[in-house]
Amino acid sequence: MTPALRTEGLGKAFTLHLQGGVRIPVLGDVDLAVHPGECVALWGPSGAGKSTLMRCLYGNYGAGAGRILLRHRGTDLDLASASPQQVIEARRETLGYVSQFLRVIPRVATRDIVAEPLVTRGVPRDEAQARATELLHRLNLPERLHGLPPATFSGGEQQRVNLARGFAPGYPVLLLDEPTASLDAANRAVVIGLIREAKAQGAAIIGIFHDTEVREAVADRLYDVLPHQDAA
């Protein structure tokens, strides 16, 4: 079976020009593969580069070396060398990402924020909003909040908006960066349910789960991310 996402010799270093050009290598030779229906948890000490790896996989950070091959439209797209337009297209259709932070245009209603990825995929607005409402309900976000912009929401509420937005389109590949960090037990259980359903529908999931309970509930295996050996 072809992996939904795999990396070959992925490396990443940062050059800080404002600090005299110091070069900080973070990732080296990462070979990771995740198959449809599988959930891989990134595992490693804090500062080992788990979040950096996630961001490289999403194309948010440019890869320094190697390839990131995403199964997109029936063929392998190398996100490390893809054009911005190709990355945008892959993000629209194939690759979803739930970060720890919600970054949206101020004053846009929560329901519209969640529906937007569906709308850009061509789903009619009504249908997209219905799906958004359903997910927000499931994540225990009361209806009265759906029409409000999330700027004034609590951290947990914002995270649930972010989760709804990430799960709404049903991406074939989903990246989850600490999706349950600020959630209570009831909502953690909802997220576990969402992840299991996504897997059942064939989604490949890569996540960072600090919460042992969640990790054990959803992860099929762990992938060790180690601090880079030849750090400068």
Next chain:
Amino acid sequence: MTGIDDPRASGTEGYNFAYLDEATKRMIRRAILKAVAIPGHQIPFGAREMPLPYGWGTGGIQVTAAILGPADVLKVIDQGADDTTNAISIRRFFTRVAGVATTESTAEASIIQTRHRIPEKALREDQVIVYQVPQPEPLSKLEPRRAETERLHALADYGLMHVRLYEDIARLGHIAKAYDYPVMVNGRYLMSPSPIPAFDNPKMDRMPALQLFGAGREKRIYAIPPYTPVRSLDFEDHPFRPIRAPHACALCGSTESYLDEVLTDDAGGRMFVCSDTDYCGERQVAVAQEAAE
């Protein structure tokens, strides 16, 4: 013979026929030819100082002088009337400097110089009508930059003019422009018809006579060759409508001519009469004859 009509005896010795020197006439004729070749397009020309102030018809006079021959019969009207100061002065000017015959009859004239009207009687192929034009640029009020209006004409970019008409309808429910109503000439150039009433606009369309326009201060000449389509701007759902006062002429009874409102006393008394004096006079004679017969 001596008298006011004899150029030699009237102190005009040494003046060229029709006042302008032949080189100037040639320059103006070239501008006229070019104007005829590009209907509705404004041609710059080197307007001369004339022995009357700007605004009194210096452009029209120069065009008339450039096309006038000794055999021509000249009619000059101002607001439709042959007997107003401006009309009389210009007629006498040409009598003096060219010795041409003049007339008040539209039918007898070969050249008609006009300010603010087109005669009611239909003009013929063997006639030329010369309009005095204060502001030749129809877009001047909307776009003050000359270079920009020229560019708009070059590109036939006339949305702006329609914006003006749109504004009228939005504010007043109808197009408010009652005179100097903009026209499209030959489907190409937006043109100012000079301050004639919108009532006269339809007369310009496919007129058999050659129409020439002279603007002295603005130094522009433009023309409409005979039988050229001239269309007043409008909207499909707000079509152009020529407007006249809803009365009959108090003198000749015409219900078709353009009327002037004349105050007759200090007590608010008024009457409506034809603005075209020749037309009105002819009709009065005809009516009187009919009555006598």
Next chain:
Amino acid sequence: MTADLPQTSGRTPLLNAEGLTLRFGAIPALVDVAIDISAGEVLAIVGESGSGKTTLLRVLSGMMAPDAGTVRWLGDDLHAMGEAARRRLMRTDWGFVHQNPRDGLRLNVSAGGNVGERLMAVGARHYGRIREEAIAWLQRVEVDAARIDDLPRTFSGGMQQRLQIARTLVTRPRLVFMDEPTGGLDVSVQARLLDLIRGLSRELGLAVLIVTHDIAAARLLADRMLVMRRGEVVEHGLTDRVLDDPQHPYTQLLVSSVLAA
């Protein structure tokens, strides 16, 4: 390496330019600039004042000719096509939204007349339909339709800017140039406007080329970003990658100077 890439994203750009160079005396305003933009894409040009971003916008929109280099619209050389063709583009396939709405609006013409002008410029001659279209666009940009006959000078800055956008988009252009469109507005009004621009771009498949020094706005709005400094493009790519993983020293400085973009 690229041989096995899918070609699905290989759209021909609407506008592309290469080798753009322009000097103002001794000052290099543009240095070998290349850029392209495709349908449905929002491209932000960022940089500090004097970096050449507005000059670039002027050259790309044909308002100014470069010393060297070419700008192509659907493959045709923009600066070779003549002014008539460029102006036709300006009132059909293109739109331009100025920083100051007063530069893009006719202040002595009603809101409806402002929106209707481009329709009339391309031949609309039915007053009722022009008015209907104007009302639909006013509603779309959230200007009260009851104000259709009011002069724009009675509008707030944010309303004027939305009116300018309605006036520009009424003829369904394919590419809109925007020069600091949220420049003079309150922060709260800026947000509405950003949302509006992005929504319209998505809905209409509009390409938007936006010049701004507001990095936070560019992050929310733009798919791609181009960073300019002293007339040069020092970095370009995916917006979030340029901002989160900047490579060039200047971009790193720019990003680190922004308050929580």
